Structures are given as structure tokens and as C-alpha cells.
Amino acid sequence: MTEITLLDGSIGQEIVKRSGDRATPLWSTSVMMEKPGIVGDVHSAYFQVGSTIATTNTYAVHVDRLQRVGLEDQHLTLLDRAMDAALAARTAHGTGRIAVSLGPLGASYRPDIKVPLDQAEAAYATIARHLGPKADLMLIETTSSLHQAEGALRGAAHGGVPVWLAVTVDDHDGTRLRSGEPLSDLAPLITTYAPAAVLINCSRPEAVADGLAILKTFGLPFGAYANGFTKISQEFLVDAPTVDALEQRQDLGPKDYASFAMGWVAQGATIVGGCCEVGPDHIAELATQLRAAGHVIV
Numbered sequence: 091m092t093e094i095t096l097l098d099g100s101i102g103q104e105i106v107k108r109s110g111d112r113a114t115p116l117w118s119t120s121v122m123m124e125k126p127g128i129v130g131d132v133h134s135a136y137f138q139v140g141s142t143i144a145t146t147n148t149y150a151v152h153v154d155r156l157q158r159v160g161l162e163d164q165h166l167t168l169l170d171r172a173m174d175a176a177l178a179a180r181t182a183h184g185t186g187r188i189a190v191s192l193g194p195l196g197a198s199y200r201p202d203i204k205v206p207l208d209q210a211e212a213a214y215a216t217i218a219r220h221l222g223p224k225a226d227l228m229l230i231e232t233t234s235s236l237h238q239a240e241g242a243l244r245g246a247a248h249g250g251v252p253v254w255l256a257v258t259v260d261d262h263d264g265t266r267l268r269s270g271e272p273l274s275d276l277a278p279l280i281t282t283y284a285p286a287a288v289l290i291n292c293s294r295p296e297a298v299a300d301g302l303a304i305l306k307t308f309g310l311p312f313g314a315y316a317n318g319f320t321k322i323s324q325e326f327l328v329d330a331p332t333v334d335a336l337e338q339r340q341d342l343g344p345k346d347y348a349s350f351a352m353g354w355v356a357q358g359a360t361i362v363g364g365c366c367e368v369g370p371d372h373i374a375e376l377a378t379q380l381r382a383a384g385h386v387i388v
Contacts, residue, residue, distance in 0.1 A: 091385060093360065093385070093387075093388045096140055096141050096142050096143070096363060097145065097313075097364070098143060098364070099363060099364030099372055099373045100318075100367055100368050101191070102118035102149055103118070103366040104135075105128050108132065116155065116156075117149075118147055118150065119147075122168065122175075123168070123171075126171060129171075129172065129175040130179050133179030134182060135370045136373055137179060137183040139373050139374035139377060140373060140377030140387060142387060143226075144186055144188055146176045146188065146225075149193035151168045151217075152193070152195055153165050173225075177224065188224065189254070190217065190221045190229060190249065191229055192218070193232060194232055194233065194234065195210060195213055195241075198232050198234075198258075198292070199234055200234060203238075204237050204238075205238075207237070210241025212245065215245040217249075218248045222249030225249065226252075228252070229256065230246055231292070232292045233256065233257040234269055235269035236271050236275055236276065237269075239276065242255070243255060243279060243283040247283065253285045254285060254286060254287040255276075255289070256288075256292075257289070259290055261293060261297050263297065264290070264298055264299065264300035265304060277308060280310065285310070287310055287312060287313070288305050288310050289305070289314055291314065291315045292316070292366060293316055293317065294316060294319075295347065298314045299353060301314075302354055302357050302358075306357065311360050311361060313354065314361075316347075316368070317365040318364075339367065342368075344371045344375035344376075362376065
């Protein structure tokens with residue numbers, strides 16, 4: 091019997107799907123502005139199927155993204171809106187933790203974007219300080235390079251709560267970050283900034299196991315939450331992309347995904363969940379399989 095933290099699944103992508111709206115470069119932030127109730131509905135859906143953590147819809151709520159559309163003055167307001175939705179869902183459910191999502195600056199899957207470390211620290215610190223008092227942890231997500239990881243770790247530390255670092259790996263070689271840097275090269279950053287857990291996220295599930303074998307050597311709680319995209323297309327690797335440049339897999343149903351995740355648990359992972367295109371049905375099946383195997387979801 092092992093205690094397993096069950097993360098939620100896709101937040102931003104699920105919000106966009108439920109909205110029925112056309113994708114925009116602001117992604118789920120647009121929906122949160124126009125149809126805020128959907129955000130809370132998504133959090134509630136994950137709590138209802140067994141998730142014990144609500145990840146705030148703040149992945150893309152960065153000043154650099156808001157500046158593109160002249161909304162940078164709404165930054166703190168949007169952070170508050172995302173936090174309030176997560177808190178309300180937890181209150182209604184009666185239990186659970188809140189993780190503040192800290193997505194990459196600029197764009198996802200772009201190790202070529204290298205914001206100077208001091209600037210990155212300041213950007214993340216603004217979010218961490220603002221939301222830290224209401225959060226249980228800071229969740230750095232979809233980190234593509236060592237440089238990006240360091241900037242985010244520096245900033246997240248200002249939140250006053252534990253920090254979890256999640257990195258995204260090459261879809262065909264889980265031992266390397268998307269930058270091509272060896273996953274093992276995270277070790278000095280782990281030592282210096284002491285995150286409370288280290289994970290792999292938003293990568294093909296087939297690539298995760300090899301990466302987890304490396305994360306395990308860091309001596310921290312570790313885990314994974316993979317995506318359900320067919321691939322990260324070249325059309326998405328541009329400035330201000332929209333998610334309609336990415337395609338959902340048709341061969342990764344709830345049982346298929348849970349099979350991957352149970353394999354990660356067998357490797358020693360104690361934190362599992364889902365990322366883009368992995369929805370409440372997937373998390374429900376994973377919860378069922380975890381309990382059937384004798385694990386305790388915490």
C-alpha cells in the first residue's frame with residue numbers, strides 16, 4: 091500500500107473545450123474572462139472523480155502574454171479570479187489542496203526562449219507572492235530547459251509554500267529535456283533550490299518511464315502527468331500560437347492512460363495525474379485502478 095497524490099487532469103485545455111469557443115492565443119484565460127463559471131466547473135469535476143489537488147488556471151496568466159492584447163493591467167485581477175474558482179471548488183468539495191500553476195514565460199515547448207534569470211525570477215515572484223498566502227504549493231509546469239527551470243525555481247520560492255518542479259521531456263527520448271539537455275543535469279538545480287517534488291509533465295506518456303528512472307535518483311518525491319497530443323507540431327512552435335495547431339490522440343482512452351500511470355506508480359512515483367487532453371474520465375479511471383491496487387489517495 092502506497093499513499094498517492096492524485097493530481098487533476100487538463101485544466102486549460104478542458105476549460106477551452108467546455109467553452110465551445112474558438113481557440114485564441116490567450117487560451118483558457120479568454121474563457122475565464124468571458125465565462126468564468128466554467129473554470130470552477132472543471133475544478134469540481136476533478137474533485138468529484140478523486141483528484142486531491144486543484145491546479146489554478148494561471149498557467150498562461152503572465153504579463154508577457156497579456157501585453158500582446160493590451161490587458162497587462164488585468165494581471166492581478168485574473169490571478170485572483172483563477173484562485174477564487176479553485177478555492178470555491180475546494181470549499182464545495184470539503185477537502186483538497188490548491189496548486190498555483192506557473193507555466194513557462196513566452197510560450198510552451200520553446201527552450202529557445204531564454205528570459206534573463208533576474209527577469210524570470212521577478213515575473214514568477216509576482217505571482218508567487220500574490221497567490222502564495224492562499225495556496226498549498228507552487229507547481230512549475232512544462233519547463234523545457236535548465237535555464238527555464240532555474241528562473242522559475244527562483245521566482246516560485248517567493249511564495250512561501252512548497253515548490254514542485256515539472257519538466258517536459260523529448261517525446262522520443264524521455265531522458266532529455268525538450269532543449270536536448272540531459273534530465274540528469276537537473277541535479278545541481280535540485281540541490282540549490284530544493285523543490286519538494288520533481289515531475290515530468292506535458293510529454294507523451296510513452297516517454298515518461300525512462301525519465302522517471304532518472305528523477306528517482308534525486309531522492310525526492312517524484313511523479314508524472316502526461317499529455318494526450320499526437321505530437322507538438324511545428325505550427326505550434328511560433329509566437330502567440332493557438333491550441334488548434336495541436337491534435338488530440340484517439341488511442342489514449344481512460345484505461346490506456348491509467349495503464350501508463352500505474353506503470354509509473356510501479357516505478358515508485360507517488361504523484362500522478364494528467365495534462366492536456368487528459369480529462370475527468372481519465373482521472374476517474376486512474377483513481378479506480380489506484381484503489382483497486384490497494385493504494386491510498388491522499
